[in-house]
C-alpha cells in the first residue's frame with residue numbers, strides 16, 4: 001500500500017536534511033526568499049507533509 005507523503009515522494013531529498021523528519025522538496029528549482037540574499041533554497045518540508053505534485057518514488 002502506498003502512502004501519500006513527502007517521505008515517499010520522488011522529489012523528497014532526505015540527504016540534505018538534518019533529521020529524518022525533514023527534507024527538501026526538489027519539485028521546483030531553488031527559490032530566492034529576498035532579492036538581497038542571492039542564494040536560492042529549496043523548500044523544507046516535513047516527511048509526513050504532502051502536496052498535489054506528489055509522485056511515488058520508484059526506489
Ligand code: SF4
Pocket residue numbers: 005006009010011012024025026027045049050051052053054055
Ligand atoms: S511537497 Fe509535494 S512534490 Fe514536494 S516532496 Fe512533498 S509531496 Fe513531493
